[in-house]
Amino acid sequence: MAYRKTEEYDERVTEGLMKSYKDALQLLGEDSEREGLLKTPERMAKAMQYLTQGYELNAVDILNSAKFKEDVSEMVIVKDIELYSMCEHHMLPFFGKAHIAYIPNGYITGLSKLGRVVDVFARRLQVQERLTTQILGAIKEALNPLGVAVVIEAKHLCMMMRGVQKQNSVTTTSAFDGEFLHNHITRNEFLKLIASDLS
Ligand SMILES: Nc1nc2c(ncn2[C@@H]2O[C@H](COP(=O)(O)OP(=O)(O)OP(=O)(O)O)[C@@H](O)[C@H]2O)c(=O)[nH]1
Numbered sequence: 001m002a003y004r005k006t007e008e009y010d011e012r013v014t015e016g017l018m019k020s021y022k023d024a025l026q027l028l029g030e031d032s033e034r035e036g037l038l039k040t041p042e043r044m045a046k047a048m049q050y051l052t053q054g055y056e057l058n059a060v061d062i063l064n065s066a067k068f069k070e071d072v073s074e075m076v077i078v079k080d081i082e083l084y085s086m087c088e089h090h091m092l093p094f095f096g097k098a099h100i101a102y103i104p105n106g107y108i109t110g111l112s113k114l115g116r117v118v119d120v121f122a123r124r125l126q127v128q129e130r131l132t133t134q135i136l137g138a139i140k141e142a143l144n145p146l147g148v149a150v151v152i153e154a155k156h157l158c159m160m161m162r163g164v165q166k167q168n169s170v171t172t173t174s175a176f177d178g179e180f181l182h183n184h185i186t187r188n189e190f191l192k193l194i195a196s197d198l199s
């Protein structure tokens, strides 16, 4: 299944999570029976299923669902794709932007599919490095392009709200393949274009 309706939840999973979240609220010193919290375990159970729905989605299928034969070999860049993910260490959000480029090799994909692929891998428990390479891997597999590049810039709430508490640090990760890996002129063109407001 390439797509999933956003408001569909597995009842068995919802029930199990609700029990755990109710316990968690009690353990944190809350009264899970007070009015404001009565529905909270259910809300959390649904929110967490939504935020991890990427496990059930197939990025390559999504790209292939709008794959078009096209005889172009100019770099395609989609930049500033917003993303929200959760770090696998603390289950706290990290969020920012992804910039994606590929050089077609006989096929292009629907532009929106690149944004969907970001969500497929972001809606899981992640580290930013793996998120970056998984996006690259899916594009490479589906389109067999002459090159792929992915750059992600993100802020991690686990470094802001707790722990080291650095409010302004931004983590940048990148992954390059094909022309972007072997040809520094192509890579620099991409990096220049994602830094520009006009690209
Ligand atoms: N490489 C990488 N590290 C991450 C990511 N998200 C969170 N982390 C880090 O994962 C590390 C987990 O380190 P631990 O020492 O096990 O956890 P901790 O005691 O909570 O660490 P502090 O956050 O330093 O308090 C921390 O340094 C986090 O900053 C990510 O996407 N990539």
Ligand SMILES: [Zn+2]
Binding pocket: 087, 088, 089, 090, 091, 092, 156, 158, 159
């Ligand atoms: Zn973390």
